[in-house]
Amino acid sequence: MRRRTAVLAFGTAAATLLTGCSTMSPEASGTVTLNMVESLTNPTRTDLLKDLIADFEQQNPKIKVNLVSPPTEQADQKLQQMLQSGSGVDVLEVRDITVGPWSNNGWLYDMKKDLDGWKGWQAMTENAVNASKDAEGRTYFVPYGFYGLSLFYRTDLIEKAGFDKPPATWQELLEQASAIHDPGERRYGYAFRGGANSNSNATAAIEAYLADQVDPANGFKLKDGRTIFSAPEAEDAIETYLKLFKQASPKSSVSWGYPEMVEAFSNGSTAFLLQDPEVIATVSESKSISKEQWATAPLVAGPGGKTVQPLATAGWGVAKGSGHKAEAVKLVEFLSQGEASTSFTKKNSLVPILKSAVSDPFYKTGPWSSYVTMTEQPDKYLVVTQPRGVSWWAEWQQKADADVQKLILGKTTPKQLLKGWDAYWTEKWRQEQ
DSSP states (O other): OOOOOOOOOOOHHHHHHHHSOSSBOOOTTOOEEEEEEOSSOOHHHHHHHHHHHHHHHHHOTTEEEEEEOOOHHHHHHHHHHHHHHTOSOSEEEEETTTHHHHHHTTOBOOOHHHHTTOTHHHHBOHHHHHHTSOTTSOOSOEEEEEEOOEEEEEHHHHHHTTOSSOOOBHHHHHHHHHHHOBGGGTBEEEOOOOSTTHHHHHHHHHHHHTGGGEETTEEEEETTSSBGGGSHHHHHHHHHHHHHHHHHSOGGGGGOOHHHHHHHHHTTOEEEEEEOTTHHHHHHTOSSSOGGGEEEEOOOBOTTSOEEEEOEEEEEEEBTTOSOHHHHHHHHHHHTSHHHHHHHHHHTTOBOSBGGGGGOHHHHSGGGHHHHHHHHOTTTEEEEOOOTTSTTHHHHHHHHHHHHHHHHTTSSOHHHHHHHHHHHHHHHHHHHO
16 A cells, blocks of 8 residues: 655654643643644645644634644654653554554553444444454544555556456456557556565455455454465466566566556556555546546456455544543544545545445545445455554565565466465464464
């Protein structure tokens, strides 16, 4: 998944907050000041948050909010330092890759009791409600949206190649991308991810081929407890995925990460791209392809006609060290419901957390409609939780990306790659017992 890299200057005021107390002393008027820290920072997003905070402060005149916006590359490290010190933060951005270690260290506040009876739950999708709880039912953050894969495709190129609809399965994707692929004309079938985070798309293919067998609570496990990498179908998935590179992708995509993939589709050189909804805004601004030339389709399925949606998420939580937890929870509630939530998800191109999105014209038409289709068909587009909160997730990503690189360079085989991944996760889970 993309992790935003736009940098917002971490100014003097923010630096002062980092070294200050968790919450400022109430003013003589009884006003409480909260420090709120975001991590996926970019200037447009920060301005939006400031507007939402202004609305919150208007509705809650006795609560003031200081928004702290560290540069994205340093944000999680800064947040960890603040959480370790027990000061400097009340409300914070919590991601599915940080909630595990931060909660294990006792840095996050469980909001479960505070949110019992909160009307906001009733307006949320089942995915959002489930994502707000860990395995023991604790609520360390309320999701503000999801990052979910869909297929971006060129309507004109698939029609020219003789196809009347976009691919619905990985095999159809391979067939259509291969038919369109013509390096001599600088026209390529698929925007392959061979560089940073290449393991994510390879895993998406494996999960699709095993859809009915995958444990919803752990997307890397089968329902019988073995890893998904141990199943015969996983080898079929990886072989298909490797063919996508060999038969339908630019040779340079051996090192492509997020920016290169998106650019290749946006500039009109590739016919298919598997990416998050935030890419909708980027492609919409393209001068190389018109809005009539592209669309999105639901995430492609495996041979069984089903697929797995490995939704990534993030949201707002409260620091355990906060001295004003009631006010902090009130801010989390405000950001997670109604117009504040809708505005945040739309302007950040996120899969929404509110049920009302299904009937919202913004999501029902155009490139967003594929996400609504997937939401409305949960039996076909199965939602699972990947083990992104484990302490070794960063280690896994580094290893898996290196292995995918070896695969596409011909230095390992699908069977060898899967054997290594199976052994890796089996051993990690054994050590946890």
